[in-house]
Amino acid sequence: MDRRTGAPATALSYAMKLRQFCRSLADFPERGLTRADIWPGLRVVFLERRVTIAYSIEDSVVVVARVFHGGQDWEAELRSDLPDAEEDSL
Template sequence: MARVHRTRKARADLVGIWRFVATDNPDAADALLDRLDEACRKLAEHPRSGPARHDIRPGLRYLVVDAHLILYRIVGDGIEIVRVVHGRRDLFNLD
């Protein structure tokens, strides 16, 4: 089974997304994180399903989930989630 690795920034992104949504609706925040997590598991099984974004960073790929982008790269035993950001973020200026 392919593994999903998350960078420290990706984990912080997920916490921030949950906190932002949970301010208004904790159940919606939980549901969104569930959808993001399920998408990551599917990506690990089919890592080339997300389009490449070599213009941002070599080897980077993405998948859209609701209004968010999962930015990831393929690694030896699965995928590494690099960031999870809102789709309106400037992807060329992520810290």
């Protein structure tokens, strides 16, 4: 049986699609929705309504902060990641 069939192949294919999508942010980094209400400079984009990618642009470089599955409460997760000093300034 070919090991690249079935669920492992599907997972690998999706991981490669996710990686390519993240890399494409370098071409159009400002396409994401701004979410400065959560973090200064935060942007989010969505992949196939299943994945939320949180990132920022630092010195012309896209920095992916977190990747969330569709069922996760990504807004709450990101807010809980804030250091106390940043929470006070929002």
